[in-house]
Amino acid sequence: MKMDNTMPLEYQTEQSRLNIFGFWVFLGAEIMLFGTLFASFFTLEGRTGSGPTGAEIFEITPVLVETFLLLTSSFTIGLGVHAMRIANKKAMIAFFSITLILGLGFLGFEIFEFIHYVHEGAGLQASAFTSILLTTLGTHGAHVTFGLFWGLFIILQVKKRGLTPETANKSFIFSLYWHFLDVVWIFIFSFIYLKGMM
Amino acid sequence: MDFFDRFAIPHPSPVIYASMVAIGLTVIAIVAGLTYFKKWGYLWREWITTVDHKRIGIMYLLSALLMLFRGGVDALMMRAQTAVPENTLLDAQHYNEIFTTHGVVMIIFMAMAFIIALMNFVVPLQIGARDVAFPRLNNLSFWLYFMGAMLFNLSFVIGGSPSAGWTSYFPLAGNEFSESVGTNYYMLAIQISGIGTLMTGINFIATILKMRAPGMKLMKMPMFTWSALITNLIIVFAFPVLTVALAMGTMDRLFGSNFFTTTDGGMDMLWANLFWVWGHPEVYILILPAFGIYSEIIPTFARRNLYGYKSMVASMVLISLLSFFVWVHHFFTMGQGALVNSIFSISTMAIAVPTGIKIFNWLFTLWKGKIKFTVPMLYSLGFLPIFTIGGVTGVMLGMSAADYQYHNTMFLVAHFHLVIIPGVVFAMIAGLTYWWPKMFGFMLNERIGKWTFWFIAGGTCLAFFPMFISGLDGQARRMYTYSEATGFGIWNMLSFIGALGLAAGFVLLVYNIYYSTRYASRDIGDDPWDARSLEWATHNPVPEYNFAITPQVNSSEAFWDSKKNGHTLFKGDYKEIHMPNNSGVPFIMSIIFFVLGFALVFSMWIVAIVSLIGIFACLAHRSFEKDHGHHISVEEIEKTEAEMRGAK
């Protein structure tokens, strides 16, 4: 295999570079996916039928906690990648683990939030607004859940196989994914919650 | 018994029972045949698990042909039903079902598969690559597409086909008006194969942008590769919209959400918008690769280089951008104001400009060329006038005020068939004939091929031109019958005869494949058409590793330069070649996807959850797997190359 030692570990093989590039293209598709969800959300936002409106069900505290958890996790995974670049395996695993724990916390709050909505009569079936609300949040939440497993697998591999071009490549791609989920959340926070509570 | 009742067909008919028997017998025959000839291992090792883009291409091709016949039978039944007034061959419900499955099968499972087949086979060769960027993902793409197609076709014998049109507009497609599970099949089958298509898009963008042979700058790529690049960009940006729309439709039908309903705030027009935000780019996903194919064939047989390379690229880029801003023209009559309609009218008509540029470029390429009337060239020449008629009537439809007259009449049906058939179908047959020697090492018979062309071209004109007239006279599309007094009878009869001609053409195509497989000469050299681009610089059929030495390119017609101007393509010695390993996991995963889809169609939650877990298990397996591929040694390459040369 051709190696290029002038680049960071995760970019060294030809296939690694392809993987990273391909993942960026995939993120392009993800942007379209969430973009469609947002467009649908704005279309259906006011169509609450006999169900509750956003202002009636949104609660600021859990949302702020979720935001805090996810933003911090994006920071810690950045530290993780930095640790990887300076070949500090222990620190990297630690930062990745913290990231996942924060992600888990986020997910816990989100589940709690969903239960709260259902109690308030804002289930999936209540109205077009609740349908799109829960679907948009749920799609993001499902991505986070998926990421938790994926991240866990990567930590296990780094632990067992060490920092190789391959594990580094996987970790880096995972970090891109995680940052992306954070960006989506910022949009959710601003355009769904904040706008909805105003 | 209740449990099994739901699998029954709601509107059974002798045709359906006969198909059940036929499907059963075919499956038994295939299984028995494979077992008897001990071909299971071969099939598994060489095809099902393959990561070779050429073989994946061929599998797409076979599936596309299969779907062409499935969709074709639907078409013949429709034309037969409407051939005479007040016909009772089919009732309204059956008619609804077959026009729905016809549209879906032809667009999603035939045309898409066909273009992806040719992209798979040709693009890596044209850019001098060993394979695509993610060979295993490519295998998964194929199997997801294939399982989606099978799931969709299963609806015919288990549970009933969808019947809300290929556009599946809500509220018609909602539970209230489409009670049977048919529309569930629609939502889930297209979803599964759509995921496959999206991954193809990502794969080819990475391949084309990152794996070109040294020297092949973007503006030196062959035109088919350019068209593939732009097509895949459209795929990546358009398919997620469909993914979301289908997911919402599925939730409305299975979980009672209110996206497209008429109560609790639901908005049926949201479906129409989302569908066409994907749907219009989709028609350009189909047509651009066809443009690419013609841009390869016309220079080859006019024996001149392509006129206006840069404007060809620019017009495709422009088309791809515009294609995202015209979707409203599919429902001018459905309640926007005059302003919105006017804007979309103008953007729609604007697309005719870059399309026109391309047409003129082809004409200028032909101008003063020494034209050889081979089969691929005949299709290209037939394409130009017929497609232009289809396109011009598109511009007519694009005038929103006038569209109130044409919309949802047979005029519209004539328009889109006269762009899609010369666009996609002609191009695919032309491309198939052109690249056939690359795939299989022999040529398709020219004489049968010409007969095929005349049947298909003549059949197309006869089948669809009369619809312009009956449409302007007021015949609505999707009506299963009409009265004698309307006077539509004669036009529909002509259409029916044209459809029979088309069908005869397709049968001839298959006969040609059979005939040529048996009798055609295998001694055709590596460059039977005296062609221009890089794929012809390797052997026929292509060895596993494509090129023994990576070619060095200096122009968009590198191979032509090497033949005429003495440019050396292959410098240096053989080196060990690294190749990816085959894998059975994508196939298994796709089967689980199939089961998941089926379970969701019938709301069998436990099965669905178990299969979902199965899918994640496959993903986890992939994550932990160590797979470094294998190497082909220099001795092996030398041996293969010597054999290939010796065979000539």
Ligand code: HEM
């Ligand atoms: C100059 C280019 C074109 C223009 C201006 C154009 C315009 C239009 C318009 C305005 C409609 C909607 C008419 C109505 O519903 O009343 C339409 C329908 C359609 N067009 Fe085109 N078109 C063009 C090219 C194409 C091409 C290249 C394809 C496919 C390869 C295509 C495929 C279709 C299909 C499938 C439909 C109808 C779908 C349905 O309602 O079932 N068109 N076109």
Ligand SMILES: [Cu+2]
């Ligand atoms: Cu359109």
